[in-house]
Amino acid sequence: xxIFYKKDNVVVRRSYPSDADMLCNSLRKSDIDxxxxxxxxxxxxxxxxxxxxxxxxxxxxxxxxPIGVFGIKEESALGSKAMIWFLATDELDSIRxxxxxxxxxxxxxxxxxxxxxxxxxxxxxxxxxxxxxFCGAKIGDPIPYGVMNEPxxxxxxxxx
Numbered sequence: 783x784x785i786f787y788k789k790d791n792v793v794v795r796r797s798y799p800s801d802a803d804m805l806c807n808s809l810r811k812s813d814i815d816x817x818x819x820x821x822x823x824x825x826x827x828x829x830x831x832x833x834x835x836x837x838x839x840x841x842x843x844x845x846x847x848p849i850g851v852f853g854i855k856e857e858s859a860l861g862s863k864a865m866i867w868f869l870a871t872d873e874l875d876s877i878r879x880x881x882x883x884x885x886x887x888x889x890x891x892x893x894x895x896x897x898x899x900x901x902x903x904x905x906x907x908x909x910x911x912x913x914x915x916f917c918g919a920k921i922g923d924p925i926p927y928g929v930m931n932e933p934x935x936x937x938x939x940x941x942x
Contacts, residue, residue: 786840786891787884792877794888797839797851802829804848808871816904817869820928825869832867838895840888842874842881849873850881854892854899864896866939868910882916889917889939897941905933 787794806826817828829851833839839853850870857863866889874881892899903910905924914921919937927934 791845793843794840797833797841801841801848812907813869816907819930819932822929863898865901866899885917893941900938902927902934
């Protein structure tokens, strides 16, 4: 098992497909709403596809239980861009301070692999927007996006 962070009862490790099964019934409402508005995906579909189609996917565990998953999906095998994504449960709040402290390190790790990371965030998902801003993302104005044409905001990170 590849471990990228381990301190006390929190571990960040490579994701397994079974993490989708363990997280799908407890995703945050904001994440459920976002994946439905963007792609009409159920929580399990969003988790399973994100984990399995990504070049790198990492799972955050608390006391051995998955509470979040994030990663990057390459745009093309020879490209310099990747889509960055993150899905979590409300239990992430219990390690909020530690999570924030280390978030930038993981974004920078991904930027070392791909100099341009991007995605869209649901405009209603204020918690995720604050986190993106904290991590240094450049965030655009709301535009219609996804299968439901809801207001989403394009964001990106760029290696300097």
